[in-house]
Amino acid sequence: MKSLKNIGFALAALSCVHFAEAQQAPKLSAYVQMPGDKPALIELERGDGNGTFFYMQKGTDQLMQAKASTCKMFYIQTPNDMASALRDYYGGELADARKGFASVKKKYAAFAGLPGSPCTMSALYELTCAVRLLDVAAAKTLSADLPGASVLNGSDAARVAAAKVVGMITDKPESFADIKTAVEATLKAHGRNLDSESNAWLRYALARGAAAMVPAEQVQATIAADKVKAASVAVDLYCQAVMSMHGMQKQLPADALNRAMALLWAMPGVQEYAAKVTLPMRKEVWNAAPADFREAVAMAHYLKTMYPAPAETPNALADKLDAYFFNMKQGTKKGD
Numbered sequence: 126m127k128s129l130k131n132i133g134f135a136l137a138a139l140s141c142v143h144f145a146e147a148q149q150a151p152k153l154s155a156y157v158q159m160p161g162d163k164p165a166l167i168e169l170e171r172g173d174g175n176g177t178f179f180y181m182q183k184g185t186d187q188l189m190q191a192k193a194s195t196c197k198m199f200y201i202q203t204p205n206d207m208a209s210a211l212r213d214y215y216g217g218e219l220a221d222a223r224k225g226f227a228s229v230k231k232k233y234a235a236f237a238g239l240p241g242s243p244c245t246m247s248a249l250y251e252l253t254c255a256v257r258l259l260d261v262a263a264a265k266t267l268s269a270d271l272p273g274a275s276v277l278n279g280s281d282a283a284r285v286a287a288a289k290v291v292g293m294i295t296d297k298p299e300s301f302a303d304i305k306t307a308v309e310a311t312l313k314a315h316g317r318n319l320d321s322e323s324n325a326w327l328r329y330a331l332a333r334g335a336a337a338m339v340p341a342e343q344v345q346a347t348i349a350a351d352k353v354k355a356a357s358v359a360v361d362l363y364c365q366a367v368m369s370m371h372g373m374q375k376q377l378p379a380d381a382l383n384r385a386m387a388l389l390w391a392m393p394g395v396q397e398y399a400a401k402v403t404l405p406m407r408k409e410v411w412n413a414a415p416a417d418f419r420e421a422v423a424m425a426h427y428l429k430t431m432y433p434a435p436a437e438t439p440n441a442l443a444d445k446l447d448a449y450f451f452n453m454k455q456g457t458k459k460g461d
Contacts, residue, residue: 151232153243158198159191169201171235176276178239193240201241206232214250217374223254230272237272245273249281252288256326257376265292280323283315287323294333296341301334301355325369329381332362336384348391356392360385360420379432382424386442389421404448411451418449426450 155178158164170179170188179190193199203211210225229247237244248271255263268288271277277285290307293300308327312319319327336359339352348356363385367378390396395418402410411419425446434440 151235153201153204153233153236155201156198157196157200159196164198169236169239172237172239172242174238174273176238176240178236199240201236201239201243204229204233204243207243207247210247210250214254219254219258219374219376223251223258226251226254234272238276239273240276242273245271245277248272248274249277249284252285256288256291257374259376259380261292261294264288268292279318280320283311283318283320284323286311286315287319287326290330291326294330296337298338300337301331304330304334321369322373325366325377328362328366328369329377332359332366332381332384335359335362336388339388344387344391346391347393347396348388350393353392356388360388375432379428382428382432383440383443386421386424386428386446389417389424390442390446392417392421394418395421399449402449406449406451408451408453411453422446422449422451 153169155167155169156164157167157180167180167183170181172178176193177190178193179188181187182189206225207229210222210229213219213222213225226247230244230251233242233244233247235244236242237248239245248267252264252267252271255267268285269292271285274282274285290304290311293304293307308331311327315323335355338355339348339359343349343352363381366381370378392415394415398415398418402414425443428434428440428443429447434443
């Protein structure tokens with residue numbers, strides 16, 4: 126560890142900010158065990174962005190510095206404002222959590238890059254909220270400039286890489302090739318550390334890329350024969366994303382299912398068959414239906430069961446297709 130005599134000058138020089146700004150920077154408490162010392166609770170003044178932290182030596186006016194990587198223990202106490210944002214996050218209030226994390230990230234920017242830094246971890250949670258809320262533009266911006274990202278590893282680094290792929294989503298048909306290349310690179314660099322949610326993000330981005338090759342006007346009517354393969358690939362990838370993220374949160378899986386259902390409903394012959402069906406659905410009529418029809422209906426039923434739409438924003442297509450659902454196991458519609 127080293128001692129820095131001129132506290133104000135050192136803080137300002139290291140942060141490239143004015144002296145007054147350095148004086149106003151918030152502090153954090155951390156449990157630290159330095160080499161040869163016992164564990165102690167110290168007050169952190171700031172970090173340098175690369176794992177070095179600065180603190181006041183107890184009982185003196187000496188500003189000391191040390192590397193977090195040399196400490197046997199380094200644990201920053203969670204500040205109250207971050208704890209509040211975490212409560213919103215785990216309570217499913219993603220919009221509120223996202224705002225809270227953005228505020229914490231900014232407030233504790235001076236500690237970016239330290240292990241467990243509220244700044245860096247809040248930035249990671251903020252990014253997760255943005256992806257879960259399907260804010261592609263924010264995913265692109267936040268993943269490109271995440272404070273302290275250079276010290277992240279394991280599943281955290283993999284999550285940032287996956288979010289960058291989500292940020293590549295567009296409605297341009299040529300986006301699929303670029304997304305596919307990025308996914309392959311991410312799997313090669315982070316494959317072992319991708320958790321199921323990050324993997325879902327990659328599947329979802331690939332699905333959006335494949336779906337972008339199908340003209341929007343065809344999805345609203347009937348998909349042309351030369352676009353059926355792309356639509357089928359997108360449906361499969363959407364389903365993979367749902368399975369990877371099942372039970373974690375609802376926005377992305379519900380969106381993936383809705384997009385897949387719309388593609389299936391627009392497949393050749395599906396709507397034509399539906400027009401010939403007289404409800405209630407009968408076993409022989411269900412068995413004779415095109416596979417895409419049965420999959421679209423089954424997907425609608427799954428959506429309504431697992432991810433029901435809020436009363437104020439009903440899911441018209443899912444409601445329509447669910448009326449055709451037939452429970453083959455019990456032999457009656459919806460198990461009646």
